[in-house]
Amino acid sequence: MSEIELDARGLMCPEPLVLAKLRLKSMPSGSVLAVDTDDPLAPLDLEALCVHSGDEWLGSRQIDGAARSRIRKRG
Numbered sequence: 001m002s003e004i005e006l007d008a009r010g011l012m013c014p015e016p017l018v019l020a021k022l023r024l025k026s027m028p029s030g031s032v033l034a035v036d037t038d039d040p041l042a043p044l045d046l047e048a049l050c051v052h053s054g055d056e057w058l059g060s061r062q063i064d065g066a067a068r069s070r071i072r073k074r075g
Contacts, residue, residue, distance in 0.1 A: 003034045008042065009066050016042045017049060020071070024055060029075030032058065036066045043069045 006023050008016035016037045024033055035046060043060040046069045050057040058070035 003032045003070070006033060006035045009036055009038045011037070012039050013041050013045050017045045020046055021049060021053075024053070024071065024073050027073050029073055031073050033071045033073065035069045035071070036063070037069065038066045040067075043067045046071065 004023065004027060006016075006019060008019055011019070016035060016039060020033060020035050027033060035042070037043065037046075046060070047057045049055070050071055054074045056072040056074065058072055060067050060069040062068075
């Protein structure tokens, strides 16, 4: 299953978190959401979202000046 990408660069928290939450709702179980952000706190917020939602936090890494955070939707 391929990743679904969400470009949230240029947005400040809580906007990336809200957009990720909405996107995850519409995704099938087991799929992966890749969220690109340039807000330095966004990966922490997205990881916290997973703790509360039960989705799987796959981590975050830097790519071209942005953080790419990956979340697998719970199944």
